Amino acid sequence: MNSIYIYLAAASGILALIFAFILASGISKQSAGNDRMKEISGYIHEGAMAFLNREYRYLAVFVVIVGVIIAAFIGWETAICFVVGAIFSILAGYFGMIVATKANVRTAEAARHGQSQALKIAFSGGAVMGMSVVGLGILGLSILFLIFDGNPTYLTGFGLGASSIALFARVGGGIYTKAADVGADLVGKVEAGIPEDDPRNPAVIADNVGDNVGDVAGMGADLFESYVGSIISAITLGAALFPKGQGVLYPIILVSIGIVASIIGAGIARNSKNSNPQKALNTGTYIGGILVIICSAVLSKSVFGNFKAFFAVAAGLVVGMLIGKITEVYTSSDYKSVKVISDQSQTGPATTIISGLAVGMKSTMWPIILIVIGILVSYFVMGGASNATMGLYGIALSAVGMLSITGLTVAVDAYGPIADNAGGIAEMAHLPASVREITDKLDSVGNTTAAIGKGFAIGSAALTALALFASYAQAVNLSTIDLLNPATLAGILIGGMLPFLFGALTMESVGKAANEMVEEVRRQFKEIPGIMEEETKPDYARCVEISTAAALKEMILPGILAIAIPIAVGILLGAEALGGLIGGSVVTGVLVAILMANAGGAWDNAKKYIESGVHGGKGSYAHKAAVVGDTVGDPFKDTSGPSMNILIKLMTIVSLVFAPVILKYGGVLLNLFK
C-alpha cells in the first residue's frame, strides 16, 4: 500500500502540535499578574498536577495489567498499540492542563486591559488542548500505521488505550470536580455564608482545580477517544473495501484537512474583535466547518470520482453542529425551556425538578432524529440499498466528518473552564469589579459553549460507537445481529440497563465524595483558628487530596464493570449477544447522556436567569428552588452524563479488541442447549 499520505497525516499532526506550542509560548510570555494572583494560580497548578500525578500512578498499574492481558490473549502488537494509545492520550491531557492552569491567571490579568485581550488568552489556552488532542491523535495513529502496515486489529489497541484513559479522565475527573464543587458550595455558601470563590473556603482551590480536571482534561480525553475511534473504524472498513487504498486515503486526508481548517478557524476566533465573545467563537467554528465541507467535496470527487463520500462527511458535520445548536435551544435562557423551569421554580423545588426532568427527556427527540438522519443518509448514499459494508463505511466517514474539526470544538469547549478559573482568581485576588465583569461575561459564554460541546461529544460518541460496532461485527464474522434471537435480545436488555447502572453508581460516588469534602471543610473552619478573619490560610492541599483520592477510588467499580461485562456477556452468551449489548448500550447511553446534559444545563441557566432579577431574583423562594435544581443538575451534566460517552465507546472497543477471544470461546452458556 502506498503510504505517502500517512506521512502527510503525520505531518498535519505535527503541524497541530507546532501550532499548540506557539500558542503555549505566547501565553507563557503574558504577565501572570501580581504576587497574590501568582500564589493562587500556583495552588491551582499544583493541585491539578497533584491530581494528574496520582492519576498516572493508578494508570500505570492499570495499563500494565490490561497490557499484559492483551499481550497474552490477543497479541503483543495490539498490546503495544494499547500502551501507545494510553500514553498519547495522557500526553494530550498533560499539555492541555499545564497550559490551561497557566492561561487562567493570565486571562484574569489581561482582563484588566479589556475583553478581547482576555478572550484571546483564554481561547488560546483552550486551543492548546484542542490541538494537542488532534495532533497527538493523528500522529500516534500514523506512526503505528506505518510500523504495523495498517493492520486493523493492532490499531484498535490504540483506540482501547485512548478509551481507558478517557475512563479515568472523564469519570474520575467528573467525580473530582463535582465533589469539590458541591463540598465548597454546601459549607462555604450555605453554612458559612461566604461568597463563591472566596479564598477563606478551604475547598476553593479544589473547586478551581476541578474545572481543569473535569472540563479540560476529561473532555479532551473523551474527544481524543472519539477522534481516534472514528478514524480507526473508517480506515479499517475502508481498507477492506478498496484494494487500491482509496478507502484509507480519503479519511486520512480528510482529517489532515480538518486540522488545517481548525487552525484557520482558531486563528479567526482568537483574533476576533467582535464585542460578543459567543459570536467570535461561533464564527471561527462555522468557518472551520465550512472549509472542511468544501474540501471534502473536492476530495470525494478526486479520490472516488463521485460525491458520495462528500455527502456522508457533510451529513456528519452538519448533524454535529445542529445537535450543538439544539442543545443551546434547550439550555439557554434565551429560549422557552429554561423560562418554563424558572416559572415552575415559583411553586417550589419539586416542580423545578419535574419540569427540568421533562425538558431533559423531551430534549432527546431532535438529537435522536438527527442522528437517525445522519446514519440513514451516510449509509444509503454511500452504499445504496444493497452494499451493506459500503454503507457502514459511510457511517464511519460521517463520524470522521463530524470529528474532523475536533481541534476547534475542544478549543471552544476548554476555553470555558479557563475563563471560569480566571473569574475565580480575580475574586480571590480581590481584583477590581471591572475585571470580574469581563471574566463573568467570558464565563457565561463558556457555559453555553460547554453545553454545546457536550451535545457534540454525545453525538460524536454515538456515531463513533456505531462505526466501531460495524467493525466489531466484521471482526467476529457476523453478517446479521438478529433481534429475534433471544441471546441478542438478552444482550440489548443488559446493554440498555448498563447506562442506568453506571449513572446510578457515578451519582452515588459524587454524593460520597462530596460528603467527605463537606466534613473536611467543616473541620477546618472549626479546628484552624483565624481562617474567617483571613489571618490563617486554610489547608487547600488537604481538600485537593480528598477530591483526588475519592475520584480515583470511586471510579474503579464503574471502570471494571465497563470492561468486564462486555467480555463476560460475550463469553457466556456469544458474539451476537455482545452485539446486542453494544447496540442497547448505545441507545440508552445516548438518551441518558442527552437527558442529563440538557436537564443539568437547563437547571443551571434557570437559576442564573432568576439571579438576573426574574421572579424575585437572588434569595427569593423561586431562587432557592432553582438552586435545588442546579445542585441536582451538577452530577447530571458534569459526572454521570458525560460518563455515558465513555461507557458506550469503551464497551464497544473492548468488544472489538477482544473479538478473537469472543470468537473462540463465546457462547459457552448457549452451547449447553446444543
Add this chain to the structure above:
Amino acid sequence: MNSIYIYLAAASGILALIFAFILASGISKQSAGNDRMKEISGYIHEGAMAFLNREYRYLAVFVVIVGVIIAAFIGWETAICFVVGAIFSILAGYFGMIVATKANVRTAEAARHGQSQALKIAFSGGAVMGMSVVGLGILGLSILFLIFDGNPTYLTGFGLGASSIALFARVGGGIYTKAADVGADLVGKVEAGIPEDDPRNPAVIADNVGDNVGDVAGMGADLFESYVGSIISAITLGAALFPKGQGVLYPIILVSIGIVASIIGAGIARNSKNSNPQKALNTGTYIGGILVIICSAVLSKSVFGNFKAFFAVAAGLVVGMLIGKITEVYTSSDYKSVKVISDQSQTGPATTIISGLAVGMKSTMWPIILIVIGILVSYFVMGGASNATMGLYGIALSAVGMLSITGLTVAVDAYGPIADNAGGIAEMAHLPASVREITDKLDSVGNTTAAIGKGFAIGSAALTALALFASYAQAVNLSTIDLLNPATLAGILIGGMLPFLFGALTMESVGKAANEMVEEVRRQFKEIPGIMEEETKPDYARCVEISTAAALKEMILPGILAIAIPIAVGILLGAEALGGLIGGSVVTGVLVAILMANAGGAWDNAKKYIESGVHGGKGSYAHKAAVVGDTVGDPFKDTSGPSMNILIKLMTIVSLVFAPVILKYGGVLLNLFK
C-alpha cells in the same frame, strides 16, 4: 380443530365472573355506615361515574374512528374484534369501579368492628376487579375464537381494543389522579394548613376519586391488556406450530387453571385471620402461584409428553414474583435504599432527589437480569438452539404463566386504593381514631402491594410485548431483524427515544392539570364563604370536572403518538425498522418504567419513614426535603411510569394489527435508494 377446550376456557371465564358477582353482592349487603359516610361515598361514587361516563363518550368516538380505519385497511372481522375488545375492557373497568366505590365506605364501617373484617371487604372489592379482568378477558377471547375459528389476525384486533382502552384508563387515569392529588395537597396541606382528606378541601373528593380511576380502573385495564395480549400471542404462535392443536390447548387450559387457582388464593387471603394483612395477601398469592406451577407440570406432561412447557411457564411465574419482591426491597423502609434516601434528606431536597434517582436507576438491574433469564430459559428449554419459532412460543408461554394469576395480583393491587379511600372517608366523617388506625394499617400495606403490583405489571408488559413482537415478525414475514441494517438501527433509536418523550409529555400534563386544580381550589377558598368554618360545602363536583377534563384532554397527544408513530415508521422505513422500533421501545420503556416506579415508591416511603419519627420526624428539615422527593415521585410512579407499560404494548399490537399495511406499503423512503 377440536374446540371443546375453548368452551372450557369460556366456562372458567364465567366462573370468574360468578365469583366476582358473589363477592360484589356480599359487599353490597354490608352496612354503608352513617348518613355522613353515605353522603361522602356518594360523592366519590358520583365523581368516579362522572369520569367514566365522560371517558366513554371520548372512547366511543375513538373506537368508531379506529374501527372504521381497521375495517377499511385490514378487514371488518378485525374491526369487530377490536370493538369487542374495547367493550370488554370497558366493562371490566366499569364493574371494578362500581364495586370499589361501594367497598370503600363499607371497609371504613367494618373497621369499627376490627381489622380482619375490614381487610375482608377491601380485598373482596379488589377481587371483583381482578376476577372481572380475567373473566371478561378469557370469555371475550373464547367467544371470538369460536366465531372466527381462531384466526390470529382477527384476534389481535381484540388485543388492540384492550390496548386502546388501557391507554385511556391508565394514562388518562394517571393524569387524573395526580392532578387531583397534587392540587389537593398543594393548596390544602401547604397553603391552607388543613390535614389530608379534610372535607373542607374542595379537591378532596377528586383526590379520592383519583385513587379509583388510576389505581383500580387504570391498573385493571393495563393488566387486562397484558393478559389477553399474552394469550393471543401464545395461541397464535402455538396454532402454527402444532397442527393437532396442542399449542393452543396448553395455554388455554393453563389460564383456566390460573383462574381457579386465583379464586382459591383469593378465598384464602380473604378469610385469613392473620393479624398482619401483608402476610394474608402474600399467602393467598403464593398458594395461587404454586397451584398453577404444579398443575402446569402435569398439564405439560399430558399435552406435550414432556416438561418443557412447564419450565417456560414456571420461569415466567417465578420471574414475575421475584420482580415483585425486588420492587419491595427497593421501595420498602425495611430495606437499605429507603433508609439511604431518608438519610440524604437531612442535607436537603437536592440530595434527596439525587439519591432517589440513583436508587431508581440502580433498581433496574435485577429486574432486567430476571427478565433476561426468563427469556433465555423459556426460549431455549422449549425450542433448543435450533427451533426459533418454538423458542418464541416458549417466551409467549412464559408470559402466559406470569399472567395466569392476574386475577389474584389485580385483586391484591386494587385492594390498596379501596383501603386508602376507606381511610379518607373515616377522616372526612370524623370516625373514631381507632378506625383510622386500622384503615391506616391497611393502607400502608396497600402501598407495598401497589409497588409490587407495579413491578409485576412492568414485567408482564415486557414479556407480553416481546411475545407479541415475535408474532409481529411472523406477520410481516421477517426471519431476522438485523441490528446491522441501518433502518433497524434507526428504528431502535427512535423506539428507544419514545418512552423519554412520552414520559416528558405525561409529566408536563400532570403539571398543567395540577396547576388548574390549584387555581380552582384557591378560587373556592376565596369566593365561597364559610368553607373553612364547615358552614358551606365546597364545590366538589367542579374539581372532579377539572381533573376529568384535563385528564382526557392531556392524553390525546401521547395517545396519537403511540398509534401514529409505529405506522409512520413502518411505512417510511419498512417492516424491519418497525421491528427495531418495537425492540428499542421495549428496552427503554421497561427501564424508565422501573426507574420511575421504584424511585417514586422509595421517595414515598422515605417520607413516611421520617414521619415515623426518624431524623426529626414530621415538620423537620429532613421531612420537608422528603416531601419534595415524594412530590417528584408522584407523577413518576402513578402517571409516567405506568404509562410506559401501555406505550410498549400498544405500539407492538398496533404494529401487529397493521402488519398487512406495512407489508404492502412499507419502506417507501428506503425504496428511493433502490
